[in-house]
Amino acid sequence: MKEALPYFQLASAQGHARATYLLGCYSLMGLDRFDPSEEKAARFFRLAADTGIDEAQYNLGVLLLEGKGVAKSEEEAVHYFQLAAAQENSAAQYKLGLCYLKGLGIQESRDLAIKYLELAVKQGHEKAPETLEAILMNTTQ
Secondary structure (H helix, E strand, O other), X not given: OOOOHHHHHHHHHOOOHHHHHHHHHHHHHOOOOOOOOHHHHHHHHHHHHOOOOHHHHHHHHHHHHHOOOOOOOHHXXXXXXXXXXXXXXXXXXXXXXXXXXXXXXXXXXXXXXXHHHHHHHHOOOOOHHHHHHHHHHHHHO
């Protein structure tokens, strides 16, 4: 990985969004010569997210939802989850379903929660089937 870092940095400086996303991952996890930094990760993720990288959109959404490295904004988190979910990102579909379920950053909607959780199930998200089942069980009781 150490050998790849300079190439990611060069590619990112030249506008390659996937490389920028990977620098965000390096920053978040403190890989190679990076000290762990949620702030730096959020900056890299935002740059990549705004060019359409779904993984960056999801990761930025998580940071925004939790207020890590950026000011907490549930509404902005939902926006980025929606962008990533539209690209069939199962983690974003799952998080968006939870946001609808709990009314985090968006009006609560059981129907939309179920819709996005079902999409996450179809994409193979690990936690989605159990969460969806719990919601449906609550409805039928």
